[in-house]
Amino acid sequence: MTGTETQTERPEAYLAGIGTFLPGDPVDNATLSKVLGVNQDWVEAFIGTKTRHFAKDLSTGEVQWSLADLCARAADRAIEDSGIDPAEIEFVVMGTATPDTLMPATVNHVVDQLGLNQLPTYQLQSGCAGAVQALDLAHGFVTSGRYRTGLVLGGDVCSKHLDVHMDFSTVPPSELVNFVLFGDGAGAAVLSAEPGARRIAVHRVLNRLTGLGRAPGQVIEWFGIADRNSDKQAAKEDYKAIEESVPVMAVEILWELLGELDWSAEQLDFLLPPQLSGRMTKRIFEQLGVPGAEEVSCVAETGNNGNALPFVQLERLAARIAPGQRALGVAVESSKWIKGGFALEMV
Template sequence: MDAPEIHILSVGTALPGPPVDNATLARQLGTHQQFEQWVDTFIGTRTRHLSVDLETGEVNHSLADLGTTAGGRALAAAGLEASDIDVIVMGTATPDALMPATVNLIADRLGIDGIPTYQLQSGCAGAVQALDVGREMLLTGRHTTALVIGGDVCAKHLDIDMDVSSMAPAQLVNVVLFGDGAGAAVLSTRPTPGSVTIKAVLNRLTGLGRAPGQVIEWFGLADRASDRPAGMEDYKAIEESVPVMAGEILKELLDTLGWQQADLDFLLPPQLSGRMTKRIVERLAVADAQEVSCVQDTGNNGNALVFFQLERALERMGPGDRAIAVAVESSKWIKAGFALEKV
């Protein structure tokens, strides 16, 4: 018996609060105009959404809050109820707590119970890993419908009273690069009008013997006394490696499916920052495919990004259209991606 095809029925997303532009962030951090220009030029991100009130420092959205909103929107868009979900898988680098798992808080709020739930600890590849696990669970034939969630809330790593004037670029980039958000998708063995088929998923660790490109500690800048940074970004290593890895991911997915670059209608490239995404797209050189990006406006909200891209892609894809998404995790160099075809 042939394995069933797995389809994405719908996507839902959630962002906390209004967009925060570079000028607002610069004013709040007490920096000069050159800082705003540096962000515009070096990072290329215009706005981000934060789960912390920049005036008071109060965290006003948890990952469970955003994941519940995104999951509820995905269910509503698919025309499904909580009781229709057979399994939930979540990918995140920033759970609200070590325990209980954030995925279970979201399930509780959505009214879901009595099913398997999984939470994967991962950076930007976590959303694809969650998609992969959800897909594999459905391929067993024991389940028909899965809710896949991805998101991150980095508010604990943003101290609004920090002194950024003496920060090295490796630390400063973490202040401006990231935002918060969550996304969710409903996967099913049963296609519906407008759904897309997952044709292939790539998920592979490639970091043997390589130093991490990113380290995020369990603590945040705002909740401990040590001056050890809560986050470290080797941006030069990321700039050198990610475009190369993105090309390798694209080629492997195309080769796996026997597709040519000319067969692609949409490209969902890695969303590190506006500037990095532009470099990657130029290197991939898939001239005939429409780029689907969002990071310039959402900020790098980690495991939510793929869902924001998917949401935009599903709105544009027509019958027979093909798309490939590429994601790279620099924490320990993970290649990830997937290919879609409109039913």
């Protein structure tokens, strides 16, 4: 490049539309406590989550929505919110920890429900950071100029691990807590090279594995035909490690993003903290130490629905943010200690 040449400015990516879908009516702690036979006061004190949504009927165990159903409904709402023609979507990328099947990938069932075809699809197998990983991939596609418009999806159906007919008195506490902590849901965003009506620019996306040499904080087993009747616990967490590590990692993510953008904490108008549970999220937000930023959280009302959470936060943010305001989202995945985050500004 000669001295007279100027480098082409890298394209920006924008959240042009956002949509979410939570199945059924909210299930409160009193209702869930009766099903599980646990103390309601313990749920409210230890977890701090008031309600959650399930894709199955708790009284019968009947599955009413698949993950693909939830994601397709969220996608419809995001596309409608963006005002684009669905035919303009050039790629779809999805993050989930609970796919409907290993094959076909759930993202392809979603695309089929949307009536789309002849476009690349991607599915990322990941927990709480999966939505950010999907956003990272889509952000790279748009800012590189490879595509102009894409659809980002995230969702989980955690109730697939909940058998309402089981004897919960025999379930160990380390497994029982999952049934009060988690919920189901899906979210979607249209990412575009054009500002659209939302005019929310995605300036940075952080996506980094940091768990070298560390034991997983969360494990979800996959059972094949040979071991599906085994006694292995389907989902388990190291809550002590999670409670110790996630707040520390959240602070590191916050300051790393601020440093990359040359933003000060005082310039933040909104902060989207990790959504573990009502109690843990409150603790993490306080530890982040940005009192001038407004908290945007949802987990106390939605339950921990995994990859849907960032989209629910984004939907709530979009209703509050004004031109010139900035927001920063933080996500931590404890399965193998992944740092995730994103920085937004309404232009």
